[in-house]
Every structure is written in C-alpha cells, then in structure tokens.
Amino acid sequence: MVAAGRRIALAACAAFAVLGPGAAGAQPPVTALDEIFSPDKGGVPYPFEALVKALEDRIAPARLRTALVPIGRSLQRFGADPDYFGSPRIVIAVDSDPADGPALKDRLFVGYQPAAGIVEAISYSAASGRFEFRTVEDYGSGKPDLFTPAERDICMRCHQGGAPIFSTPLWGETNGNAAIAARLKPLGTTFHGVPVVQGIDGPDAFDQAVERANGLMAASWLWQAACPDGDAGGACRADLLGAVLRFRLGGDRATSTDAALAASLSAALGSAEPEGFALADFRIPSRDPSLQLDAGAAPGDIVQAEGVFDPETPRARRVLFETAGDAAAIADAAIRTLAPLTTDADIALLDRHLSAASGETRRFESACLSKTVARGGDRSEIRFTCATNPAFSISGFVVTAGGAVSEGRIDTLAVAGETPLNRLKIDPDRSAIDGRTLTLALVQANGLGARLSSGDRLSPLELALDEPWDATMARIAIHDDGARLSAALAGLAERPDSVLAHGPFRRRAIMSAIIAALAGGT
Incomplete structure (x- = not known):
C-alpha cells in the first residue's frame, strides 16, 4: 500500500x-x-x-x-x-x-x-x-x-x-x-x-x-465581480476604489458608503455569490x-x-462575508475585503500628494473646560474637553515637558456629519508650543495624519491657552481631500483607455494615474 x-x-x-x-x-x-x-x-x-x-x-x-x-x-x-x-x-x-x-x-x-x-x-x-x-x-x-x-x-x-x-x-x-x-x-x-x-x-x-x-x-476576484462592464462599470469602480482608498487613508476605519454604491454592490454580489462570498479553505x-x-x-x-x-x-469553502441582507453591511465587508489591493507604500504616497495640495477648507472652534495636573519635575498634563460648538467637539490630554510637547492623545473628535474619531495620537515630533498656543499634530495608528471617514484631512489642532496653562479654545481646519480624490477617480473612469476598465486591478498603473490626476496631469 x-x-x-x-x-x-x-x-x-x-x-x-x-x-x-x-x-x-x-x-x-x-x-x-x-x-x-x-x-x-x-x-x-x-x-x-x-x-x-x-x-x-x-x-x-x-x-x-x-x-x-x-x-x-x-x-x-x-x-x-x-x-x-x-x-x-x-x-x-x-x-x-x-x-x-x-x-x-x-x-x-x-x-x-x-x-x-x-x-x-x-x-x-x-x-x-x-x-x-x-x-x-x-x-x-x-x-x-x-x-x-x-x-x-x-x-x-x-x-x-x-x-x-x-x-x-x-x-x-x-x-x-x-x-x-x-x-x-x-x-x-x-x-x-x-x-x-x-x-x-x-x-x-x-x-x-x-x-x-x-x-x-479574494480582493482580486471581488474587484472584477463587483461592477459591470461598460460606462456604468467604470463609474462603479471609481466609486468603489474611492471608498477603498478612504478606508485605507483613514487607518482601516469604516467609512460612510454611498447608498447607491452599496445597493449596486449588494445586488452584484448577491447574484454572483448567493451563498456568501467565499474561497476554498x-x-x-x-x-x-x-x-x-x-x-x-x-x-x-x-x-x-x-x-x-x-x-x-x-476542502470546504471559507465564507468571508454574507451577500444577503443589509446593503450597507455588505458594502462595508466588500470594502474591507478589497483593502489588500493597495500597499502601505501606495497609501503613504497618496496621503502625501493629497496633503501637499491646497483646497477648500472648513474651520471650526470650540471653547474648552480644562485641568492642568503636575506630573513631576517640569512635566505637566493638560486635560481638556471642548464641546460648546454642536458642529465640533474634542477631548483628550497633552503632556508638556521642558517647553515642548512630549506625548498626548485625543480620546474623541466629532465633526457634524462625520463618523467620530477615537484614540488619535498626538505626535510630539510634529507638534509645537509657541507662547500660549499649542499646535498638536494628530496621527492615526498607521502613522498617517488624521482623516475623517469622508477622506477629508485634519489640520493640526490648535489649543489657545490662558494662565496657568488652562486650555480656553480649540481650533481645527478640515481640508476637502475626499472630494478631490473622488473627482480624480471620476475623471479616470471617463477616459477611453481607462485604467479602471473591467479587468484585474493593475495596482501600479492605477495608483500612478491617480497621482498624476491629483497633480493636474493626464
């Protein structure tokens, strides 16, 4: 035998x-x-x-x-x-x-x-x-x-x-x-x-x-199954890729998916994989x-x-996510499944190009309640909660030592119409103290600058202080990177030789085309 x-x-x-x-x-x-x-x-x-x-x-x-x-x-x-x-x-x-x-x-x-x-x-x-x-x-x-x-x-x-x-x-x-x-x-x-x-x-x-x-x-197969051929397919893939890139730019946090895209994905995947999206074990x-x-x-x-x-x-099929039920949940699962199509280097490069350009900016401020606690030596911890503006609230702490920022964290940050952000880090290397103003760089777990679920970028947080180092006002600006990215992708989808045509996800060609479009190239 x-x-x-x-x-x-x-x-x-x-x-x-x-x-x-x-x-x-x-x-x-x-x-x-x-x-x-x-x-x-x-x-x-x-x-x-x-x-x-x-x-x-x-x-x-x-x-x-x-x-x-x-x-x-x-x-x-x-x-x-x-x-x-x-x-x-x-x-x-x-x-x-x-x-x-x-x-x-x-x-x-x-x-x-x-x-x-x-x-x-x-x-x-x-x-x-x-x-x-x-x-x-x-x-x-x-x-x-x-x-x-x-x-x-x-x-x-x-x-x-x-x-x-x-x-x-x-x-x-x-x-x-x-x-x-x-x-x-x-x-x-x-x-x-x-x-x-x-x-x-x-x-x-x-x-x-x-x-x-x-x-x-799984991501490669899903990319080719999620959208139809033809003009509608190009627009679908532009919207889908935009959602994936916002998810990645935001540190793999859930984003708000357009209802029409969610419905389209749910219908396409429900038809292609009625028993759930799966691969062989x-x-x-x-x-x-x-x-x-x-x-x-x-x-x-x-x-x-x-x-x-x-x-x-x-071997049995391994179901990655169900394709029947709530369209928003199906779309969220699909976006998470598609995330591996891009690399960390792709996202870091995209983040740099989005951050380098100017665009429309929204500005918010909110008055704060705060408390300063001595941490020993010249170290002080400022704990703050700023919630007087219904459209913008923030809470967290920052530690200063020797006239510089040494550490800190934003526990919650909420902007009207966006999913709240939690547990953002304050990067001391990119933060500064100038007189009574603290400029605090907010970063995600992936090391990139903080972004909202829309893909919009947060400027450094400004805390205007009053003696004895009690925070009195928080100010922040929000840059419309999400809209710029969506516009660039929509433009790519309209080209006759679009990199977003039906077929495999050609990562380098697609990411290069996005960067060129953001820079105003062709």
Missing part, C-alpha cells in the same frame, strides 16, 4: 511539467518574481543561500519568514527519500515590502527541495489578477536558472483557491515543532541560509502571510510526524497523507 501510494505521488511529480519558452499559448503574465529574477538581471541566484540573501537584502531590515518541513505534503515530499531529515524542504514567505521596486509582501512564496534540485514559487501577478506558479528544475545544474510557468492544473489540485496553503496550528510538520527541530539539529544552525531551529513564532508568521495572501486573492489539518517516528515508524512509511490530511482532498 505504501509503495503504491509512493508511485502515485511520484507520477504526480512527473506530471508537474513546465511550459518552456517555445510552448504554445499566450505569453505568461509577469509577476514580481519574474521582475526581480529576470534573465537580464542574472536569473535565479545560485546557490539557494544567495537567493535567500537577495530577497532579504530587498526587504532589509525585515527578515524572511521560513520553515523547514522534512516530512511534508508537497509534490516534492518524496524528493529526499530515504534521508528526509538530511534534506528537509525549505519554504519561504515574504511578509515585508522593499523600499522600492515591485511589491512583495504576501505576494511571493518560495519552496526548495535540495535533494531534488527543484525550486518552486507562487508569485502574484497584477496583470492576471491571480497568483502564478513557477518552478526551476535541475537548479544549479550548470544551465541558466530561470523560473518558468508550472502546469497550473496540477498546482490547483492542492492550491484549490489559487493561492498559497499551509497547515493549521500548531504546524507539527515544521521546525516550529521542538521534536522535529531536534531531529534536524545535525544540519547545524542554518540550512541553505534559513534557521534550523526556531520557535512557534516562525510558522505562525508564515501562516499569517498565507492568510493575507488568500485575502489578496487554504488551511489543511496539521499533523505531527514525530509521534509516529517515536513509535518506530520509518519516515517513508508515513509521508503519504490520506483523507483530510491530503491537500488534494476537496
């Missing part, structure tokens, strides 16, 4: 063919992996330690997430037979983005079986709106090492959602399991550039990257081979998984 199972698995490995440059069909879509390891850039680094270093150099000071899997369930599970612990499979996840170049966070996963000389990769392509499967066979054989497309149908037998998969906690097959790590210790401290022994935090971080990658796959039940090994089993006798432990066994 074991031998038969092994023959089946090896046949599957043999079927893991690659499409060479001369194969029929369309040009394979370009992924981030293809960009950084293209032939004109030297191809895939060899040995594997060099590939690991090349990736870590890109994301420094962040580190790659890795795991060693001696008895796993991949197509290469028999590659090290019979010395499974002498050549464990290496898996790598990139969960940080480089300072420049293509986005890699949760978009690139690499596997390597040294004994088989095979490198496999799953890399996201904005051009196709999905993860692409790549492989290098005979890695290091002397011929040029290049990633080439793998046979997708074979890959999809296990990767049923078209994205990376991993086991459930506590990841018993990996070197996050102390019993497995102990059997790997003869390899030394590192194996082909990755740690041999690590705690549970390693596979946990890998698992989180896999979950986010599947979220990206990306987690396979964990198993701990050390238990059977300790009982005397040979590695080759337990490597073949069966039943629910076999990644080729069909």
Whole structure:
C-alpha cells in the first residue's frame, strides 16, 4: 500500500511539467518574481543561500519568514527519500515590502527541495489578477536558472483557491515543532541560509502571510465581480476604489458608503455569490510526524497523507462575508475585503500628494473646560474637553515637558456629519508650543495624519491657552481631500483607455494615474 501510494505521488511529480519558452499559448503574465529574477538581471541566484540573501537584502531590515518541513505534503515530499531529515524542504514567505521596486509582501512564496534540485514559487501577478506558479528544475545544474510557468492544473489540485496553503496550528510538520527541530539539529544552525531551529513564532508568521495572501486573492476576484462592464462599470469602480482608498487613508476605519454604491454592490454580489462570498479553505489539518517516528515508524512509511490530511482532498469553502441582507453591511465587508489591493507604500504616497495640495477648507472652534495636573519635575498634563460648538467637539490630554510637547492623545473628535474619531495620537515630533498656543499634530495608528471617514484631512489642532496653562479654545481646519480624490477617480473612469476598465486591478498603473490626476496631469 505504501509503495503504491509512493508511485502515485511520484507520477504526480512527473506530471508537474513546465511550459518552456517555445510552448504554445499566450505569453505568461509577469509577476514580481519574474521582475526581480529576470534573465537580464542574472536569473535565479545560485546557490539557494544567495537567493535567500537577495530577497532579504530587498526587504532589509525585515527578515524572511521560513520553515523547514522534512516530512511534508508537497509534490516534492518524496524528493529526499530515504534521508528526509538530511534534506528537509525549505519554504519561504515574504511578509515585508522593499523600499522600492515591485511589491512583495504576501505576494511571493518560495519552496526548495535540495535533494531534488527543484525550486518552486507562487508569485502574484497584477496583470492576471491571480497568483502564478513557477518552478526551476535541475537548479544549479550548470544551465541558466530561470523560473518558468508550472502546469497550473496540477498546482490547483492542492492550491484549490489559487493561492498559497499551509497547515493549521500548531504546524507539527515544521521546525516550529521542538521534536522535529531536534531531529534536524545535525544540519547545524542554518540550512541553505534559513534557521534550523526556531520557535512557534516562525510558522505562525508564515501562516499569517498565507492568510493575507488568500485575502489578496479574494480582493482580486471581488474587484472584477463587483461592477459591470461598460460606462456604468467604470463609474462603479471609481466609486468603489474611492471608498477603498478612504478606508485605507483613514487607518482601516469604516467609512460612510454611498447608498447607491452599496445597493449596486449588494445586488452584484448577491447574484454572483448567493451563498456568501467565499474561497476554498487554504488551511489543511496539521499533523505531527514525530509521534509516529517515536513509535518506530520509518519516515517513508508515513509521508503519504490520506483523507483530510491530503491537500488534494476537496476542502470546504471559507465564507468571508454574507451577500444577503443589509446593503450597507455588505458594502462595508466588500470594502474591507478589497483593502489588500493597495500597499502601505501606495497609501503613504497618496496621503502625501493629497496633503501637499491646497483646497477648500472648513474651520471650526470650540471653547474648552480644562485641568492642568503636575506630573513631576517640569512635566505637566493638560486635560481638556471642548464641546460648546454642536458642529465640533474634542477631548483628550497633552503632556508638556521642558517647553515642548512630549506625548498626548485625543480620546474623541466629532465633526457634524462625520463618523467620530477615537484614540488619535498626538505626535510630539510634529507638534509645537509657541507662547500660549499649542499646535498638536494628530496621527492615526498607521502613522498617517488624521482623516475623517469622508477622506477629508485634519489640520493640526490648535489649543489657545490662558494662565496657568488652562486650555480656553480649540481650533481645527478640515481640508476637502475626499472630494478631490473622488473627482480624480471620476475623471479616470471617463477616459477611453481607462485604467479602471473591467479587468484585474493593475495596482501600479492605477495608483500612478491617480497621482498624476491629483497633480493636474493626464
């Protein structure tokens, strides 16, 4: 039975063919992996330690997430037979983005079986709106090492959602399991550039990257399903992207969604996915081979998984959100699901461009009640509540020391017609004291300047003080960035060659077009 199972698995490995440059069909879509390891850039680094270093150099000071899997369930599970612990499979996840170049966070996963000389990769392509499967066979054989497309149908037998998969906690097959790590210790401290022994935090971080990658796959599918083709589709996608960008600019806080957009999304998704928006489950039940090994089993006798432990066994759908019921709730869930389409760097750049331009400004002020409390030495805490203006109220505290702002927090800030903001930080590095006026920079948890749910930007808060440092008046200005962003997106949707046409979310092209539109370009 074991031998038969092994023959089946090896046949599957043999079927893991690659499409060479001369194969029929369309040009394979370009992924981030293809960009950084293209032939004109030297191809895939060899040995594997060099590939690991090349990736870590890109994301420094962040580190790659890795795991060693001696008895796993991949197509290469028999590659090290019979010395499974002498050549464990290496898996790598990139969960940080480089300072420049293509986005890699949760978009690139690499596997390597040294004994088989095979490198496999799953890399996201904005051009196709999905993860692409790549492989290098005979890695290091002397011929040029290049990633080439793998046979997708074979890959999809296990990767049923078209994205990376991993086991459930506590990841018993990996070197996050102390019993497995102990059997790997003869390899030394590192194996082909990755740690041999690590705690549970390693596979946990890998698992989180896999979950986010599947979220990206869900976002990509949802972007193409949420709006129709034609002119109406372009306007729908402009409104939808505006809602997503306001959500991201606001630190992933809920935004107020236009009722017409909410109704359109609810109808489209209810028709496309009446049982709820879902993907195939990306987690396979964990198993701990050390238990059977300790009982005397040979590695080759337990490597073949069966039943629910076999990644080729069909898995249940994982429902991300319901598509029936309240339209506003469905729209909110859709916007949250779409958020991974943009990177943190995209949002930081958009924030800078919105903040750099002038526009319409609303100004508010409110008188305050306050109390000053000595904190020891030259430190004082000013606690304030400003609520005399029905259109603007604010409460919080600020600590001063040595004539400068040292810390502080806004507990609540409310503007008429907007969702109230809670627990904003006061950034001391961007705040100042000038005589009896405190200028306080308000920032969100993501480090960006505070914004309302509409996307409108808050200026620094001014507290005008009276002796003995009691706050008497709070003043703030609100800039209409939300309207400017909506206008830019609407203009893009009207173009004949619009980047908002139906199709995959081409992140770099779309974000570049938005920045150009905000700057007055074409």
